[in-house]
Amino acid sequence: MGLIDALEQGAKLTREEWRHVLTKRNKEIADVVFQKASAVRDHVYGKKIYIRGLIEFTNYCKNDCYYCGIRRSAGASRYRLSKEEILSCCESGYAYGFRTFVLQGGEDPYFTEDRMEDLIRAVKSEFPDCALTLSVGEKSEKAYRKFREAGADRYLLRHETANREHYKRLHPSAQTLEHRMSCLAALKRLGFQTGAGFMVGSPYQTTECFIDDLQFLQEFRPEMVGIGPFIPHHDTPFAGEEAGSVELTLYLLALVRLMLPCVLLPATTALGTASENGTMKGILAGANVVMPNLSPQNVRGKYLLYDNKRNTGLEAGESLALLKEAVSTIGYEVVTDRGDYQSLKGKK
Numbered sequence: 491m492g493l494i495d496a497l498e499q500g501a502k503l504t505r506e507e508w509r510h511v512l513t514k515r516n517k518e519i520a521d522v523v524f525q526k527a528s529a530v531r532d533h534v535y536g537k538k539i540y541i542r543g544l545i546e547f548t549n550y551c552k553n554d555c556y557y558c559g560i561r562r563s564a565g566a567s568r569y570r571l572s573k574e575e576i577l578s579c580c581e582s583g584y585a586y587g588f589r590t591f592v593l594q595g596g597e598d599p600y601f602t603e604d605r606m607e608d609l610i611r612a613v614k615s616e617f618p619d620c621a622l623t624l625s626v627g628e629k630s631e632k633a634y635r636k637f638r639e640a641g642a643d644r645y646l647l648r649h650e651t652a653n654r655e656h657y658k659r660l661h662p663s664a665q666t667l668e669h670r671m672s673c674l675a676a677l678k679r680l681g682f683q684t685g686a687g688f689m690v691g692s693p694y695q696t697t698e699c700f701i702d703d704l705q706f707l708q709e710f711r712p713e714m715v716g717i718g719p720f721i722p723h724h725d726t727p728f729a730g731e732e733a734g735s736v737e738l739t740l741y742l743l744a745l746v747r748l749m750l751p752c753v754l755l756p757a758t759t760a761l762g763t764a765s766e767n768g769t770m771k772g773i774l775a776g777a778n779v780v781m782p783n784l785s786p787q788n789v790r791g792k793y794l795l796y797d798n799k800r801n802t803g804l805e806a807g808e809s810l811a812l813l814k815e816a817v818s819t820i821g822y823e824v825v826t827d828r829g830d831y832q833s834l835k836g837k838k
């Protein structure tokens with residue numbers, strides 16, 4: 491456990507040390523790592539679990555990421571929500587107790603900078619005590635500045651993989667790791683609480699890719715990190731590939747919690763889809779955020795990034811009581827709170 495303790499104390503592990511941590515994993519080691527990660531999370535955030543209301547407002551996308559079920563070339567039945575529909579999702583979410591809304595979508599050219607700005611202002615003026623997170627992909631720094639000035643608080647843009655060769659195997663050549671990373675840097679400069687992250691078990695991913703991811707996260711210090719298993723979608727080039735491992739996803743979540751004690755770390759929908767108790771397992775491995783779905787019922791079945799994506803039960807905004815109950819049985823509490831990033835200042 492020497493390396494795990496060193497990580498917890500802020501050490502930068504060498505590649506060789508990371509390789510050891512990643513490849514020598516067994517159930518006993520993983521259980522200890524989960525316990526340590528849980529203790530770190532409890533120290534920073536107590537027993538609180540933050541919720542975010544996820545509004546998947548468009549599944550149009552100009553990109554063609556090989557893994558994604560709403561890629562341009564996929565035959566998804568397309569939709570986009572109107573401003574009124576989005577505000578009505580927020581309204582029901584507010585009544586359930588959500589104080590953060592996440593607007594997520596494909597890179598849809600219909601949502602120009604101006605339309606996004608208008609949408610952000612509308613949400614922030616109707617729900618001034620709520621945080622607004624955007625997850626709409628790669629934009630110019632000018633656009634990001636506009637969004638920030640309009641009141642958006644946070645931005646999720648998974649880096650997907652910090653390994654250049656791997657990035658190329660997951661995306662067409664027009665999409666580059668350099669550009670993705672420059673977007674992340676711009677978001678941070680502009681003062682967004684910024685989220686990076688990656689899938690676990692995507693095709694061609696190796697231990698070396700994970701080392702790149704972990705070293706990048708340690709250096710970049712995002713306020714949020716999204717990690718979920720890759721799950722194949724039938725209408726993508728990766729249709730026949732295997733899904734990522736739930737156990738490895740949990741282990742990586744725990745390592746990230748140890749490395750970035752204050753990080754806002756979701757137990758992702760993909761984790762909840764890949765494993766029956768994925769959300770609870772994620773919390774027990776150090777996660778402190780859950781993002782139930784607030785999209786209108788008639789579009790939920792269309793935002794399918796991967797096959798069998800869950801949007802009922804614990805994954806549904808309107809079933810928050812179920813989530814509260816499940817979370818309380820493991821000793822945690824779903825709270826009505828914006829759930830902003832906290833720093834350790836004054837806590838040590």
Ligand code: SAM
Nearest residue numbers: 557558595596597625626627648720721795796
């Ligand atoms: N377009 C925005 C972007 O690129 O950041 C936001 C939407 S994108 C669909 C959200 C995330 O879904 C991606 O960052 C990716 O990691 C994840 N995702 C896409 N396809 C997936 C799959 N087959 N399995 C698991 N996660 C997937």
